[in-house]
Amino acid sequence: MAAKYIVVANWKMNPMTLRDAKKLFQMTKKMADAASNMSIIVAPPAIYLQPLTALYKGQKVQFAGQSAHEAASGPFTGEISIAQVKNAKARFLLVGHAERREHGETNEDTARKVSAALKEGIIPILCVGEARREQSGSHFTFVREQLRAALQSVEQNAVTKIIVAYEPVWAIGSEEAMSPRAMHEMAIFIRKTIVEMHGAKGYGVKILYGGAVSEKNAGAMLKEGDVVGLLVGRASINPKELAALLTAIQEQ
Numbered sequence: 252m253a254a255k256y257i258v259v260a261n262w263k264m265n266p267m268t269l270r271d272a273k274k275l276f277q278m279t280k281k282m283a284d285a286a287s288n289m290s291i292i293v294a295p296p297a298i299y300l301q302p303l304t305a306l307y308k309g310q311k312v313q314f315a316g317q318s319a320h321e322a323a324s325g326p327f328t329g330e331i332s333i334a335q336v337k338n339a340k341a342r343f344l345l346v347g348h349a350e351r352r353e354h355g356e357t358n359e360d361t362a363r364k365v366s367a368a369l370k371e372g373i374i375p376i377l378c379v380g381e382a383r384r385e386q387s388g389s390h391f392t393f394v395r396e397q398l399r400a401a402l403q404s405v406e407q408n409a410v411t412k413i414i415v416a417y418e419p420v421w422a423i424g425s426e427e428a429m430s431p432r433a434m435h436e437m438a439i440f441i442r443k444t445i446v447e448m449h450g451a452k453g454y455g456v457k458i459l460y461g462g463a464v465s466e467k468n469a470g471a472m473l474k475e476g477d478v479v480g481l482l483v484g485r486a487s488i489n490p491k492e493l494a495a496l497l498t499a500i501q502e503q
């Protein structure tokens with residue numbers, strides 16, 4: 252992805268109908284085409300992936316699965332496989348989003364998914380982040396564990412392909428994002444941890460911030476947070492907020 256910034260639009264379990272999904276996608280696409288310095292990765296509910304990718308032939312918008320199972324096929328009722336995500340023309344996969352972890356996804360699961368995605372030629376967007384912050388700095392240990400577990404079996408050469416989305420759980424769905432300064436500190440820590448595991452190539456890993464991203468905080472986060480992009484929930488499903496957000500990024 253040659254664009255300066257990456258914006259991941261995580262639609263979560265929205266919108267309610269395919270018709271509305273198509274409408275939201277058309278708007279997103281129009282805004283993405285008008286923006287010169289970013290590419291947008293839309294992560295719709297799995298059921299909309301195929302119909303939406305079928306609508307698009309350009310380069311500015313890419314697609315991601317919100318979650319997928321690491322097995323190629325099998326008796327996993329309710330799941331979709333990474334190969335199916337790929338077949339639907341997505342190039343990315345969210346792995347270990349906080350809302351998946353809350354429903355039981357473990358560090359070991361993220362490790363299997365990251366490896367399976369890379370094998371399939373899908374780029375994993377590995378989500379990490381602590382539930383709370385304490386004076387002791389335990390959030391650093393927590394994030395290091397998440398990174399170590401998920402990336403342990405990744406080959407050195409593949410490490411630069413991975414995108415890490417740091418999303419402090421306490422900021423997701425809240426009113427306020429983390430400060431760019433705290434993000435900068437965390438970005439240095441994430442890189443250091445990956446370099447310790449996989450050598451100097453780890454410096455090249457792309458880091459995103461997520462959690463209450465809006466037009467108000469996006470500019471400062473990209474400027475001072477040491478990140479190459481943003482993972483956006485609520486503001487990505489509201490056309491007005493999305494337009495304001497993309498304008499703020501465009502001005503960077």
Ligand code: PGA
Binds near residue numbers: 261418463464484
């Ligand atoms: P939010 O969600 O932007 O609504 O806080 C972010 C996320 O969960 O990815």
